[in-house]
Amino acid sequence: MKRANAMIDYQxxxxxxxxxxxxxxxxxxxxxxxxxRKAIGMTPDEVINVVKASGLRGRGGAAFxxxxxxxxxxxxxxxxxxxxxxxxxxxxxxxxxxxxxxxNPHLMIEGILIAGWALGLRAAYIYIRxxxxxxxxxxxxxxxxxYERGYIGERMKQTFGTDFAMDxxxxxxxxxxxxxEESSLMNSIEGKRPYPRVKPPFPAQYGLWxxxxxxxxxxxxxxxxxxxxxxxxxxxxxxxxKHPGPILYGISGHVNKPGVYELPxxxxxxxxxxxVAGGVPGGxxxxxxxxxxxxxxxxxxxxxxxxxxxADSLKEVGSAIGTAGIMVMDEDTDLTRVLTRITHFxxxxxxxxxxxxxxxxxxxxxxxxxxxxxxxASADLDLLHSVASNIExxxxxxxxxxxxxxxxxxxxxxxxxxxxxxxxxxxxx
Amino acid sequence: MFTEEELQQVQxxxxxxxxxxxxxxxxxxxxxxxxGYISDEAITSVAKLLDIPEENVLGVVTFYEMYHQHPTGKxxxxxxxxxxxxxxxxxxxxxxxxxxIGIGIGETTADGLFSVHEVECLGSxxxxxxxxxxxxxxxxxxxxxxxxxxxxxxxRA
Numbered sequence: 001m002k003r004a005n006a007m008i009d010y011q012x013x014x015x016x017x018x019x020x021x022x023x024x025x026x027x028x029x030x031x032x033x034x035x036x037r038k039a040i041g042m043t044p045d046e047v048i049n050v051v052k053a054s055g056l057r058g059r060g061g062a063a064f065x066x067x068x069x070x071x072x073x074x075x076x077x078x079x080x081x082x083x084x085x086x087x088x089x090x091x092x093x094x095x096x097x098x099x100x101x102x103x104n105p106h107l108m109i110e111g112i113l114i115a116g117w118a119l120g121l122r123a124a125y126i127y128i129r130x131x132x133x134x135x136x137x138x139x140x141x142x143x144x145x146x147y148e149r150g151y152i153g154e155r156m157k158q159t160f161g162t163d164f165a166m167d168x169x170x171x172x173x174x175x176x177x178x179x180x181e182e183s184s185l186m187n188s189i190e191g192k193r194p195y196p197r198v199k200p201p202f203p204a205q206y207g208l209w210x211x212x213x214x215x216x217x218x219x220x221x222x223x224x225x226x227x228x229x230x231x232x233x234x235x236x237x238x239x240x241x242k243h244p245g246p247i248l249y250g251i252s253g254h255v256n257k258p259g260v261y262e263l264p265x266x267x268x269x270x271x272x273x274x275x276v277a278g279g280v281p282g283g284x285x286x287x288x289x290x291x292x293x294x295x296x297x298x299x300x301x302x303x304x305x306x307x308x309x310x311a312d313s314l315k316e317v318g319s320a321i322g323t324a325g326i327m328v329m330d331e332d333t334d335l336t337r338v339l340t341r342i343t344h345f346x347x348x349x350x351x352x353x354x355x356x357x358x359x360x361x362x363x364x365x366x367x368x369x370x371x372x373x374x375x376x377a378s379a380d381l382d383l384l385h386s387v388a389s390n391i392e393x394x395x396x397x398x399x400x401x402x403x404x405x406x407x408x409x410x411x412x413x414x415x416x417x418x419x420x421x422x423x424x425x426x427x428x429x
Numbered sequence: 430m431f432t433e434e435e436l437q438q439v440q441x442x443x444x445x446x447x448x449x450x451x452x453x454x455x456x457x458x459x460x461x462x463x464x465g466y467i468s469d470e471a472i473t474s475v476a477k478l479l480d481i482p483e484e485n486v487l488g489v490v491t492f493y494e495m496y497h498q499h500p501t502g503k504x505x506x507x508x509x510x511x512x513x514x515x516x517x518x519x520x521x522x523x524x525x526x527x528x529x530i531g532i533g534i535g536e537t538t539a540d541g542l543f544s545v546h547e548v549e550c551l552g553s554x555x556x557x558x559x560x561x562x563x564x565x566x567x568x569x570x571x572x573x574x575x576x577x578x579x580x581x582x583x584x585r586a
Contacts, residue, residue, distance in 0.1 A: 089552050090549070090550065090552070091550070092511045092512050092513070092549070092550035092554070093512060093513060093550070093554050094550075094552065094554070095552040095553055095554045095555055097552075098552055129552070130458075130493070130495045131495070131507075131548075131551050131552070131561060131564075132552065133564040134564060134565070134566065167445075169445040169446075171445075171454070171455075172454065172455070172458060173454075173493075174454060174457070174458065174493035174494070174495040174496055175493050175494030175495035175548075175549075176492060176493050176494060177549065188454070189446075189451060190448065190450060190451050191446075191448070191450035191451040191452065191453040191454060191481075191485070191489065192450070192485070192488075192489075193488045193489060193492050194492065209447055209448065250554060250555060251555070252513040252516075252517075252554035252555050252557060253512070253513050253516045253517070253554075254516055258513075258554070258555040258556070258557070259555040260555060290512070294511075294512055294550075325554065327512055327513055327516070327554070329516060333516065337515070338512060338515065338516075341510065341511060341512060341515055342512060345511060345549055345550070348549065349549065351492075
């Protein structure tokens with residue numbers, strides 16, 4: 001992880017600068033596996049209430065309140081309960097969970113155990129995208145070490161003096177963006193074709209193998225031990241009032257110092273780009289910024305003043321926090337090409353279950369190819385807008401919206417730029 | 430298809446789940462790692478081994494990008510061309526590879542050593558452009574580092 005600008009007064013807690021923290025002995029030396037002890041000293045409801053009171057919201061894209069999600073899990077049930085930790089991390093522009101796998105895997109594991117105690121879990125599955133094989137091995141090694149030290153499995157009872165025990169398994173994906181969608185992820189673990197499920201029923205009622213299940217992002221779960229350790233008030237005081245806490249910003253594209261930076265939520269986008277990430281190479285102007293992974297509506301470079309990186313502030317300016325993966329594009333960027341590439345992604349990754357998404361992404365891509373190669377006209381932008389609008393809201397899962405938003409909002413916000421590109425390209429062809 | 434030791438690994442994977450079906454991805458990863466691709470015969474064998482319908486195995490194999498039904502090059506050069514890599518030079522990566530070994534996306538060298546694949550975002554946006562060779566990531570690539578990488582792989586082969 002990169003160190004943020006020293007001007008910003010913040011000490012990282014998710015990715016602190018402690019050498020070899022991925023090793024279990026080093027993690028233990030820094031009070032590792034003491035937070036689960038503290039949690040077990042509380043009742044499960046008290047733990048859920050602490051997480052609720054902290055204001056922690058999911059870091060995987062939807063920013064849903066974590067404590068509230070946990071409270072949806074039924075208390076009285078004969079069925080085993082499960083947690084899926086979503087480390088599919090396939091949203092273009094997102095590369096943060098990988099840092100936790102590599103530099104602080106035991107924090108995630110301890111967070112899983114605390115969730116396990118709070119929710120009465122039988123087991124948790126850490127779902128890691130297939131391409132991250134190197135990181136799968138790292139997490140598997142960390143889980144194995146934690147088993148050997150008696151922090152996971154039957155020996156937990158002895159270690160923590162409790163009746164509670166759970167297992168943690170790593171499930172490796174095999175290259176499918178859709179598996180980051182929670183119901184697709186569960187079908188993937190079950191060994192089925194990972195088509196997203198129709199909701200309701202929601203996972204808390206009918207999840208893995210029809211049992212109550214919660215799905216949390218890797219970074220979300222990694223925040224839990226810190227909250228138990230320092231208390232909800234400490235957490236709530238960091239960053240944006242309604243979306244508090246530390247967050248991992250992934251900044252990429254046209255910046256001098258791309259990387260993952262742990263900082264408070266609610267930072268100014270301009271400060272993140274110009275101070276933290278060192279500005280744009282060559283001092284160029286910014287044409288477009290996608291603030292939270294490629295599905296999120298893009299912002300104009302000339303309208304970034306005052307925009308803050310938290311769920312509510314971004315909603316106000318017509319975008320969303322997503323994964324806080326910020327992609328910066330300078331004034332020379334070919335927007336038609338970027339939009340074509342983004343649409344290619346959704347076309348390839350559409351699972352094919354719903355017609356609007358399966359067919360619509362292909363139609364959009366064909367029109368965009370035409371524009372990219374100088375065979376289009378500005379009326380094609382209206383056609384694209386119409387196709388995107390007919391995908392949006394008409395599919396089982398959010399991939400339809402994710403494919404439609406970049407197209408619809410780029411056209412709405414960059415119409416003049418796109419038309420200029422279309423004219424320039426057709427005069428060259 | 431599998432040795433005794435590998436069969437034990439299958440049992441270990443199986444023990445992670447309440448159903449046999451759920452072990453299918455882990456076992457398919459083992460097949461892919463060992464043979465480089467998943468043949469029709471392997472699909473039949475995996476189905477028998479886990480006592481699950483063959484169509485379930487086929488349905489999983491055909492869904493995921495990383496399960497190959499045909500042999501690929503010994504070294505799979507998986508080039509990310511998604512947004513952050515595009516902004517940081519994935520065109521250069523593809524051109525350098527083409528100049529060096531004469532193949533582009535979807536092609537395999539005549540000696541079977543290299544194949545080039547266009548892949549989606551690999552989660553290395555902060556260190557773009559990136560190529561994953563089999564499972565190993567190579568980041569912040571330049572024409573020099575790509576040429577050196579290919580020379581190294583040739584020497585290793």
